[in-house]
Amino acid sequence: MANPFDRILKNTQIGEENFQFYSLPDLNDGRYDKLPFSIRVLLESAVRNCDNFQVKEKDVENILNWQDNQNQDVEIPFKPARVILQDFTGVPAVVDFAAMRDAVKALGGDPSVINPVCPADLVIDHSVQVDVSRRQDALKENHKLEMERNKERFQFLKWGAKAFKNLTIVPPGTGIVHQVNLEYLARAVFNTDGMLYPDSLVGTDSHTTMINGLGVVGWGVGGIEAEAVMLGQSISMVLPKVIGYKLTGKMTGMATSTDAVLTITKHLRQIGVVGKFVEFFGPGVSELSIADRATISNMCPEYGATIGYFPVDGQSIVYLRQTGRSEKKLEYIEKYLKEMKMFRNYSNPDEDPIFSQVIELNLSDVVSCVSGPKRPHDRVSVSDMKADFQQCLDNKVGFKGFHISAEKQCKESQFTFNNENFTLKHGSVVIAAITSCTNTSNPSVMLGAGLLAKNAVECGLNVAPYIKTSLSPGSGVVTYYLRESGVLDPLAKLGFDLVGYGCMTCIGNSGPLSDPVAAAIEQEDLVVCGVLSGNRNFEGRIHPLTRANYLASPPLVVAYALAGTVNIDFEKEPIGKSTDGKDIYLRDIWPTREQVQEVERKHVLPAMFSEVYDRLQQGSPAWNALDTPDSMLYPWDEKSTYIKSPPFFLRMAKEVPSMESIQNAAVLLNLGDSVTTDHISPAGSIARNSPAARYLAGRGLIPREFNSYGSRRGNDAVMARGTFANIRLVNKFIGKAAPKTVYISSGETMDVFDASERYLMEGRHLIVLAGKDYGSGSSRDWAAKGPWILGIKAVICESFERIHRSNLIGMGIVPLQYIDGQSTESLGLTGKESYTITIPSDLKPGDLVDVTLDNGRSFTVKARFDTDVELTYFKHGGILQYMIRKMIVGQ
Structure with a gap:
């Protein structure tokens, strides 16, 4: 059907090119100027896609009338511009598309018509784990094991990359899906055959919201919704309330963007924002880099909102330029968004929209902190950490308690590691990981960790060799600027060797602890700790033996690794001794904000992003060596326990079946x-007494080969049994x-x-x-x-x-x-x-x-x-x- 809003379809010339777009200001409706910027994106999608079937004129009116409808549970359709997948959730989607091709052929049609209608990107990042650490060859060895374990899945995905149009597969070893999205995949504004419209997306990972930091509306959904969008369908959603979160001031002292996000997470959890949009505004936003904003947006699932949105401003354009987007693109992005009144000046209160509720944070109030021991929103200031951990030992078992008796709190375990004797106590750190999408997108905290490591090495400090330390950045760009700034080697000297590019310790892919450490923990049932720069620390997630896990900035991960315990007051107790026996306090080696900013200006360069992502499609030698069929239809292997043709289209006819009772x-x-x-x-490990286990055993697998339900999401026989x-x-x-x-x-x-x-x-x-x-x-x-x-x-x-x-x-x-x-x-x-x-x-x-x-x-x-x-x-x-x-x- 003809779009009833073609009357506001506008032609414009930008540079030497002609473009079209639906000009929302030309609706001449005063309500538009008062809409939150995130709602304007929903409105534009509804206007552009209005066909009076999936999207009706009434839907457009409902969104325009947001101020009245936000409290009415009004459902609206939304058609995102693209879809992003990671490998755990992406495999079943590609399986379904492959099966759809088989069904079309069986019905006498042309199977080549089955392709994603909406652009889809799949980043393989969830399959690598920290098997090897504290070795120069850790990256190589972990990637090798990743390829061996996941050969069948990867072969299938590689076939999908060749077989389907509009589907891009980013090979393993490239980076974490959300950071690759931010640095490379994000369009900011789409240009499809001269039609301009805002970038928006849904993704099959809850932390898809990280892209909100760049002014792109997007959130996590389930696989069926993602497949629907890939097939050109809209998704239904309730028109949300929008919480305005006003930021003022600037961060001071030792505070980092990680500390800001942990503070905001606790604050928003207390307020209650589940099912709502959060939109940031106020002059304090201008003090945050795009990486800082992305760190805050990434944690959106932890504070419970649907999105945590930062509208595009001048800094967004600077970031797009820094990460290698062309000047031609930047020109139409900026001009289009300004014409649409979607470009913000955070220092101009006249641009502030109407919000459902406004709350405020002065960034100068943010202090250095961590979150834990079991939930992301249980924020603890570093100055209170020692007392808080002691309280957790005393408290009844719960989110903030382990109920360890006074007698057992004194227990210690002695053990030998690499011919040296060590002691573990309650609070000892056994895992310290600079990992996950949350922070590794942010040069300021990554360089802060590197400079801290450099200062520590120069003082003669070291990390106990039994602590499982690791560095798993979100993209290869991080390695570039860490190396160029001279801090990669100091990190490695403290044990933070590069172990992989992927979602590792944060999702539980921390790998095994050494046998002596594991035995020492179990001997006295100690509450030992993991410290990671991640976004989730739920009980049992990071490692079965680390009962306490704390989310922290990368510099604090290094600091707690140096200390070897979380049971320390950094303000009063030394972190270690220098080579000449002098007490060294954390404040002595902590880099200043100005030092970090100077290094970032010198060493984070656009050429790094261009070089890394120019190599993206090449893949590793192991990826390139994978044999995949060239066929349009996938040749299913009946012996495979990972990839199986699903039964969804058996006995399907061309005709629409009659409704049956x-x-x-x-x-x-x-x-x-x-x-x-x-x-x-189905989720988690496959129990040995379960129907899924019996199915796998019947196919000759032994229990240690069962793997997880997540890894077998492409096999309906396993998933149905789970x-x-x-x-x-x-x-x-x-x-x-x-x-x-x-x-x-x-x-x-x-x-x-x-x-x-x-x-x-x-x-x-x-x-x-x-x-x-x-x-x-x-x-x-x-x-x-x-x-x-x-x-x-x-x-x-x-x-x-x-x-x-x-x-x-x-x-x-x-x-x-x-x-x-x-x-x-x-x-x-x-x-x-x-x-x-x-x-x-x-x-x-x-x-x-x-x-x-x-x-x-x-x-x-x-x-x-x-x-x-x-x-x-x-x-x-x-x-x-x-x-x-x-x-x-x-x-």
Whole structure:
């Protein structure tokens, strides 16, 4: 359909080129000038994509009327400009696209039409771990092990890079997805055949928000939403409230951007910003570099907001120039954003929009701090660290407690490492990692760590050899400027050798501790520590033996490694002794802000970014040596336990199937409130007594080869067997936490997957009963894909988490909601009945449908198809089936 907003389509010449764009100021609507800058991006997308099917004129009006609608739970469509994936979450997306090609061919169509419609970039960064550290060859050896472990997955992804248009695969060893996004992939403004529009994206990693620091709207989603966007579809979202976070002043003393973000994270967690946008403004923003802003935006999932947004300003343009974007691009980026009133002057309060709420932070109040020992928002100032850790030992077990008795707090473990004797105590540091996307994008804190190391080495200080130290930057550019500024060698002398370019210690890929250290910890059950420059430190995440983990700036990671303990007051106690026996305090070796800025000006150069990213597509010799087929269709290997063709399109026909009722369905699970996607979707290690383990063992694998569910997300047989396999799942049929259910036909208790197989052999449909907030938590594609494979046709609950409801529809599962005030309990349902759900052929969004039980009783539920688009997807059997038929018709 013609776009009703073509009346504001504007032509302009920039340089020697002609461009078009939808000029929002030409709407001549006074509400536009008061909109938060982040909402203006949503509005532009709605205007440009208005077709009165996916995006309607009413949606545009709803966004324009944000000030009134922000409190009304108004749903709007959003079509991002691109998608970004990492390898753990990207593999199943590429598997689905490969299977879609097979389906198109089977239906007599041209499989080459199946490609991402929306540009998609996949960065391989989650598969490398710190197996080798404190050695000059650590980088080489860790990359070698990464390639060996992940050969099948990487071969498949390399095939995808060649086979699909509009899909870019960034090889392993390049960097962390979010830093590569910031330095290289971000467009700021898209130019598609002369049409200009703001860069925006969704990504299959929660820390996608890091790109908000460069003025790009984007956030993390589940795999099904990402695939929908890749196929040109919009995603549905609630028009959010926007919290204005005003920054004033400038940071002083030893404070870094990491300290600012930990302060902001705690502050916003206390306020409560879940489901909201946070938009930063005020004169203090001008004091922050783009890397500083990106550090703050990266932690958005930790303070709970959807985005943490910094609109584009002059510094954004400087950063784009520094990272190698051409002057031609910079010219149209700046001019377009200024024409659209999307370019900010943070020092001009007249440009400040209206916000839902305004909160303020003076950056001069930020002090040096860490967060821990178990959550990112539990901020502790460095000056209070010793007292706080002592309190954690005393406190009852919880987020801030370990409940260690006074007698046991004195326990020590002696051990021998490399023929030297050492002692571990509570608070001893055993892992110190400069790692993750949060900080390694930021030259100021990375150079700060390097200069601190240089000063420490010159004083004769060293790090105990048993501490597992590592340096895993987000991109090769970091190595360049660390080497050029002369601080890479001092870092290595303290044990911070380069171990890899990827998401390592922060996601738990810290690798093993040495046997003597592990034994010493376990001998006295010590609360030992990891210190890392990451963004997450949840219990058990970093390493099973580090019960306390603290997030810190890279300089503080070095400092605590030098001290060997977190149980220290740096203001009063020396960090070590110089070669001549003099006490050295942290303040003696801490570089000044001016020293760091001077080194950064001299050694962080545009040529570094250009050189690193010019080599991006070349890949490593090991990557280039991978054999991959040249075929358009993927030649599935039936023996593979990593990559498998999914069953989503079996028996699919060209014609849209008729709507069918659900007949004589059995209840697979009878669940309560707040069942999360973590309860549903497979994650973590594969338990040895699980259906997935039995499947892998049946294919000749031994337990140490099982790997994790994350690494096997491209194999539906493994993932289906891990669905509802969470040991904390509470099924009313069982009455306690267990990944079990009751097979109603016989009354036997068994694994959920085994019961589903029994029902499927009987030819019975399956449903799930649940309470409030079904599907809450992180959006996970396998939380909808897994139930579909198990044979679940519908979920009946009191309320759904919004995105999970959408994902169920995307897989062809009916979301049904009890009438207000009703529930499984109030209706007297045991779950042992048989259920027939009547789905009329003329079903409309929001209609009521009848449920009849085999005992003659019946009740009514609401079909939670909220839009015509959702109902269209469902009629086709799911969004992927809809796209296949749409593309065949278009041939």
